[in-house]
Amino acid sequence: MGLPLQTGQGVVEIRGEELFKLFKKAEAPPSKSWRRQWSPAGVVLTRGAAQTPGDVIDNPLLVGYLTQLEDDGLAVETDDGYLLGWDSLYMALGRSAYSGLRDLLTVIAVAATPDDERRSELGSGGKRSRNILAA
16 A cells, blocks of 8 residues: 655655655764864864864854955965964954854963063054953
């Protein structure tokens, strides 16, 4: 016994066990979490299985941030994720549009070094300024 179905191309008959598969929940593919790794080139964000190295980032906003970072020319898409270079990371952290990125990537606080202060003085016309990331 089968169940005839009318489609745009004709009649399709579904028989036996196939009929009941229509009402079963499909098996979910293996979960692939986003993982973050620090590298000499910057922050590497990959989509991988549980055995993939790196810290897990389970935040639904990450994909939106990555898309925007790529659109803004700050992130580079790789075969299995994205690379956010160090200069691009600090540029993004300085923009209000990416205000939640620091917490999402768990960027820790970094204190300015004396060399950073000297560079800031030269770049700001002699005015002292400190560029410090707050966690």
